[in-house]
Amino acid sequence: MDQESAGRADETRDRWQRKDWWGVVLDAPDVDELAQFYSKLRGWPIWKQDENDAALDLGEGVAYLAIQRNPDYVRPVWPAQPGSQQMMLHLDFEVTDLEGETARAVALGAELPDHQPQDDVRVLLDPAGHPFCLYT
Missing domain, CATH: 3.10.180.10 (2,3-Dihydroxybiphenyl 1,2-Dioxygenase, domain 1)
Structure with a gap:
């Protein structure tokens, strides 16, 4: 086969x-x-x-x-900085309501960093510091 x-x-x-x-x-x-x-x-x-x-x-x-x-x-640093722990990967999740899902993620314990590289993507940090993205 x-x-x-x-x-x-x-x-x-x-x-x-x-x-x-x-x-x-x-x-x-x-x-x-x-x-x-x-x-x-x-x-x-x-x-x-x-x-x-x-x-x-x-x-x-x-x-x-x-x-x-x-x-x-060791928590990664976002955005990446030389000499600091780098992220090894990140998870991407498509959503229909970017602002609403971002607020919900923060309410669940995510952090919203100041550095956001794109308008249609939100980079967040989970409770252990792993970056993940919500996008439309």
Whole structure:
């Protein structure tokens, strides 16, 4: 079976039975705080969680967002500054109401930095300091 056929076969199986899951894992000093933040921000249920790890179920497909405890985690600096911890990645979320969703994210615990590079994008920092973007 070629790769394309295998991919179509995977799509027809129950997603929980699939073996091609992938995800993004964020380090944080407090797993629960960050898991709760993204669960509330995106409406994703927490699929499993303990004091060291959490995984959020994005609801469809085979992608997930996970958080792992790292007691030595160092917050990145935004905007980037030479000699400071750099962000390793950032998450992008499309929204229909940029100002409303920005205000909601801040109410949930995000920070809104002064530096905003684009009018149709808001760079925010989650409770652990990871930059993420809301955009229209």
